[in-house]
Amino acid sequence: MSIEKVREINNEWESEILSNDTSFWHYEPFSEGYWNEEYKIVLCNAEAYGDNRENCVMTFEKFKERIRKYGKDAPTLVRSALFLFCLYKKVHGITVSEEKLAELLDGYDELLEGIRNTMYMNLRKEENWEGKAEDTDGIRRSLIPGLKFSEKDKDDSINKWNRGFTLDFIDALEADIFIITSETGWDVLRRIYTDEIDLFNNLPKWGMYKTEKTLYVSMYHPSPRFMKSNNEYTKYILEKTAEIYEKLRK
Numbered sequence: 001m002s003i004e005k006v007r008e009i010n011n012e013w014e015s016e017i018l019s020n021d022t023s024f025w026h027y028e029p030f031s032e033g034y035w036n037e038e039y040k041i042v043l044c045n046a047e048a049y050g051d052n053r054e055n056c057v058m059t060f061e062k063f064k065e066r067i068r069k070y071g072k073d074a075p076t077l078v079r080s081a082l083f084l085f086c087l088y089k090k091v092h093g094i095t096v097s098e099e100k101l102a103e104l105l106d107g108y109d110e111l112l113e114g115i116r117n118t119m120y121m122n123l124r125k126e127e128n129w130e131g132k133a134e135d136t137d138g139i140r141r142s143l144i145p146g147l148k149f150s151e152k153d154k155d156d157s158i159n160k161w162n163r164g165f166t167l168d169f170i171d172a173l174e175a176d177i178f179i180i181t182s183e184t185g186w187d188v189l190r191r192i193y194t195d196e197i198d199l200f201n202n203l204p205k206w207g208m209y210k211t212e213k214t215l216y217v218s219m220y221h222p223s224p225r226f227m228k229s230n231n232e233y234t235k236y237i238l239e240k241t242a243e244i245y246e247k248l249r250k
């Protein structure tokens with residue numbers, strides 16, 4: 001497909017669920033070079049946090065701006081970038097060392113240039129400004145039709161739109177490697193695909209699964225809540241990228 005198709009889906013999606021209460025994120029590959037890669041890589045976190053209340057496009061420049069502005073105060077973004085860098089290099093035959101990963105945190109220039117042909121996104125399009133206590137129910141509520149929630153969480157008026165657009169959006173990306181972080185994200189992905197792709201019914205609860213065109217990968221969320229130190233996370237990155245690389249070769 002193309003960036004134009006991705007943008008078309010974003011625009012249609014926004015028009016269906018537009019709300020004045022929060023922002024709507026448009027995600028797209030960081031560059032046209034993404035479409036020419038042998039392995040197109042997408043890293044998908046669960047949701048964005050903040051109280052922006054403005055609709056935004058997560059371009060490469062926007063991603064770069066946020067990392068340079070917030071740095072260590074945006075550990076999820078930085079760690080996501082580290083993972084993308086390491087995996088991108090790995091599928092191009094380069095194994096990044098722990099020392100190199102540590103060096104990439106010095107100024108971010110090399111790190112950011114190294115992920116220009118990849119993509120970063122969140123599964124939930126609306127920014128979460130209520131707080132982390134709301135995240136699991138909020139993600140499920142916005143994406144999975146038919147689930148029953150407590151009285152305060154029962155509103156599922158937009159999930160039928162989100163589910164359908166999510167399927168179309170991921171399909172339009174034509175990813176060879178689609179990484180979803182957190183157990184919640186993996187569970188939601190499995191649930192929204194249940195009727196569309198029979199193979200997804202056989203997905204493990206927490207792992208990897210390869211369809212004819214895409215390797216779907218689950219991994220820990222890259223926030224410090226899951227990996228307390230950068231050293232711990234860099235070791236995890238190296239182990240996970242090696243697993244992905246081996247799976248691609250099978």
